[in-house]
Amino acid sequence: MNSKVKHIPPTLESLTRSTLLCLTAIGVIASITPAFLIALVPLSVAFYFIQKYFRVASKHEARFKQRMLELTDTNNTAYLFLSAANRWLEVRTLTNYLNWVVRNLADLEVQMAAVEKVNTFLGTGSENYDGSMDSSQVPENWPQDGEIKIQDLCVRYDSSLKAVLKHVNASIKPGQKVGICGRTGSGKSSLSLAFFNMVDIFEGKIVIDGIDICKLPLQTLRSRLSIILQDPVLFSGSIRFNLDPERKCTDDRLWEALEIAQLKNMVKALPGGLDAVVTEGGENFSVGQRQLFCLARAFVRKSSILIMDEATASIDMATENILQKVVMTAFSDRTVVTIAHRVHTILTADLVIVMKRGNILEYDKPDTLLEQEDGMFASFVRADM
The missing domain is CATH 3.40.50.300 (P-loop containing nucleotide triphosphate hydrolases)
Known part of the structure; x- marks a missing residue:
């Protein structure tokens, strides 16, 4: 759990950087090929719902399987679907920025499960340390x-x-x-x-x-x-x-x-x-x-x-x-x-x-x-x- 928590800052930094790079690439493409924005709208909607599903699945995993912080098969399926869905855009930009955004989002979701565990432990009542015997x-x-x-x-x-x-x-x-x-x-x-x-x-x-x-x-x-x-x-x-x-x-x-x-x-x-x-x-x-x-x-x-x-x-x-x-x-x-x-x-x-x-x-x-x-x-x- 500690290793998951300590990796949150670099993952967040990487997510921010890849997101800004992705937005910049999309802006450049849109300025050169305005028609690209038409295809971007349905793709953005699809990504929004897929990411929403992933967050729900990730939270469910963290709550009911506290010992497993890795992605489940369901999460892997979502991640693979995300990766497949961005291939067209990835080829279009000649970059892998969006791929890194998806990957960093997935990593951050999993790592934040460790934070949720810590928060749960903080709210857990203390054990009876004294016992009935001195x-x-x-x-x-x-x-x-x-x-x-x-x-x-x-x-x-x-x-x-x-x-x-x-x-x-x-x-x-x-x-x-x-x-x-x-x-x-x-x-x-x-x-x-x-x-x-x-x-x-x-x-x-x-x-x-x-x-x-x-x-x-x-x-x-x-x-x-x-x-x-x-x-x-x-x-x-x-x-x-x-x-x-x-x-x-x-x-x-x-x-x-x-x-x-x-x-x-x-x-x-x-x-x-x-x-x-x-x-x-x-x-x-x-x-x-x-x-x-x-x-x-x-x-x-x-x-x-x-x-x-x-x-x-x-x-x-x-x-x-x-x-x-x-x-x-x-x-x-x-x-x-x-x-x-x-x-x-x-x-x-x-x-x-x-x-x-x-x-x-x-x-x-x-x-x-x-x-x-x-x-x-x-x-x-x-x-x-």
Whole structure:
């Protein structure tokens, strides 16, 4: 979203420039060939209605699919229609000014969706950060074991919406490696958000090491768990800040984490080492490197519970193998819950949970589930081969 917002000024500048150039070209043509104005009138009317349709479609996309800021197929169709419609005028002027006007308008519409999202967030009510438990009542080393009990859990994103998780029950023992899979919309990511109390848990509860997470202050809860997302998150600053924002760890600990994530040699070669600059969003590193930095950060935090929400979806197979190897070794004594993007990544898990439409459909060891040839997990594995 930040990248979309920061591109608005140059896009606006480009739109203004291309619009003025286009108007100038039209003026020159009209002065030489006045009959051109007759053809320009119906073309202008057509462009007006097409652009009006595009704006409505773009706003609809921004409102109902907040995670997608790119153009949808419908928007692409409109854009292609716009491009095709201006070919005659483009040939007539021997320029591509109008083409750039259309392109810049399309880009600006999409980028302004990010501004609309920011405005929506500003109007969103604050979460209940305090909880019913005081932070002093929470043991300093909680969660120490990493035992998770999900009891009759029901989750929704808003009180006016339907439940996305419906009476989910599961028990995860300390140190277990658990894989969660299912089709799109099955509730996998909603469950990962529930661990951090980022959705409305209106019925049931999640108990971690004997404490209902809904009773905890949000700062306490979210600072004690670790998560690696599909899109790795790095912050502007230094590598040291990204690994240890609270500056609680020694350099030796940070270098150990980087070595485990196989980033030590790369960081040593950078000017400043641990103090090397990380640009906004970590754009001076590859996606795979960013994901490994997130893995190193999770190791530094020493949390007994690690959530991996489709963490391998955006990385290549080589980086995925590194990540999986680190999880199985450096996190061998920690509870790891993996929301699987590729089913083969959870074949070695201790427990597999298959979800469908907000319910648990299958729940057992992967070998046991594979024996059920007509089961959903077995079908996922066959499709992934």
